[in-house]
Amino acid sequence: MSRAGSAQGALGERRARLLLARMGEPYDEWVQALVAEHGVEDLVGYALRDGRTPQGVRLDRLVGRRERALEADDAHIARSLGARVLVPGDEEWPVEVDQLLAPPWCLWVRGPQRLDEVPGRSVAVVGARACTAYGEHVTAQICVELAEKGFVVVSGAAYGIDAAAHRAALAVDGRTVGVLAGGVDVPYPRANSDLIARIGRVGALVSETPPGGAPARMRFLARNRLIAALTTGTLVVEAALRSGARTTVRHARELDRHVLAVPGPVSSLMSAGCHAEIRMGATLVTDAGEVAEAVGRIGDDLAPLKRGVVRDEDDLTEDLRRVWQWLRPRASSSVDEVMVRSGLAVREVLSALGELEELGLAEQLLDGWRRRSAR
């Protein structure tokens, strides 16, 4: 039997992917290996026909959900939810997710934001659910500015950092995408239902779990790889040493995307994960400008160099500064005194005093010279 003509023929790649998404968990190495060997269409065909590959490998793991998968009318579900399902080859398919070791079979999307536009100019903002007020504050500050700069803020709609990131982007009418572990019609956590609904109205909700699918722990971990793959870089704002956010970072690193982290007090357990990431090579960032510089377009998004307060005296030549610092603000000094103290020759001292006077940094009194400050 030839592979193409054997099991399915009329099934088609698209239908096969939708069925596979319902029959198998995402991020399952076993299924990925079988797909690599047989292709999606053939593998799903085998599972539907007699539950084993021509080589005799039993596909029980897929067969268990076979009947339910066949019953689901995905086209109808999509219409009723105002959602769409993307597969590779669709114009809106974000090809960047194909770089994953375990790419999704399909992506359910709900909301006006086109998904193929996201990876090019976006930041995944992730972190602790149980974040501190500091983390929430910094997230809001950075995400407002990133959204204003045109970056899509991508996160997981969870409590804490995730919610703060989405809310900040929404607050300035920026673009934001929520990647969910359950179906795009299953808001989780429940308390974030309003937020999630808003993201779906103006941005996009994305999931590889078909509608109705429950958010389960394994799906959260799998979801994190999508967040990394859909973005130009991943920013972790606050995370404990052991944190789901760090799995997103790990994926971003594997995908060779930018990894950024916000520091915090070393005494804060919620910053320990960020510090560990910086020690492992993540770029320390303190504001949106530095994030944009790292993940943005060269030229457009260069962060301004941070400088301290400029004091005029700092811009003096060495000789001028040397004389200036030996002058006193509230008592006069003779040229001889300045000469001995500064270690300069008399000519040098006189020339320096003249220049300082012109700059308004020294003043000649009856009995000598007095220091003045620039302002």
Place this chain on the structure above:
Amino acid sequence: MSRAGSAQGALGERRARLLLARMGEPYDEWVQALVAEHGVEDLVGYALRDGRTPQGVRLDRLVGRRERALEADDAHIARSLGARVLVPGDEEWPVEVDQLLAPPWCLWVRGPQRLDEVPGRSVAVVGARACTAYGEHVTAQICVELAEKGFVVVSGAAYGIDAAAHRAALAVDGRTVGVLAGGVDVPYPRANSDLIARIGRVGALVSETPPGGAPARMRFLARNRLIAALTTGTLVVEAALRSGARTTVRHARELDRHVLAVPGPVSSLMSAGCHAEIRMGATLVTDAGEVAEAVGRIGDDLAPLKRGVVRDEDDLTEDLRRVWQWLRPRASSSVDEVMVRSGLAVREVLSALGELEELGLAEQLLDGWRRRSAR
């Protein structure tokens, strides 16, 4: 005239260096250039004889303090202060300072700590004078442990981070060295006089400025290069973007020593300098273990890897975890239910349930299986 026989002959390198230290400011490029050309002995000889080099370069900058330098009886001063003066070639001379572009002419030392032992196992701990309570706390915590591990804590005896570092080392009878901008007999700032005296009794006070010399702004900047040169690495705990501490870091970097920085809240101006240094390549450190690992001996000082709390469920294989997470803690699930939910075949589910039961993570009831937690 030959150089050796011309100006001084009997002056000697040691005496010439002591005089030069009194006549010229340290860190003066002009004097350094002349020394490079003529050597210390000849140059000082020229300054003492007719105030110009054989090539006619006027040495006014040195001559201004010539009389005072000749009047000073350094041997007597050293005895009366219980101090010593080191020059290159002395057994206690820390040869590491010779790596500086502008090495000191001599070093005045007061206190029992041998200076040549410092660079091999020491940390410069520097930072803002106007530090926060956070900075002071972290400095104390890190320096207590560094001192206990046998590192010499080197700093500048200033307010803030400097004082906290010295105090922490002294508190555990550790070793500490204060590098001063003025003479070793000129405690500055005055309010730290007791602290400085204590450092001189049990550690060492070091300065290239001869006794009696006032601490002047330029000398603080020059002093910072000595702090960097005398240590294995430099740790900046808190620093504003524009901060003297960052000049120490710059020197440490030029000398290819380790540069370390403690992070803090991004909203703290006193951490902005640290964050800038980390972005420029400094190693982020959060505790003494990580400092010791960076600057210490390989093997001896490896920091323990930070781990989060280990939960037994995390150590499960993928199949076990998949089954475990689909079980409910307070209601039972049938094997069929678990099979459909987990996407595993019945054999896999039964085998996983058995293993989970053995691990105490699942429990068989009359009507199915229930999840149990490890503790």
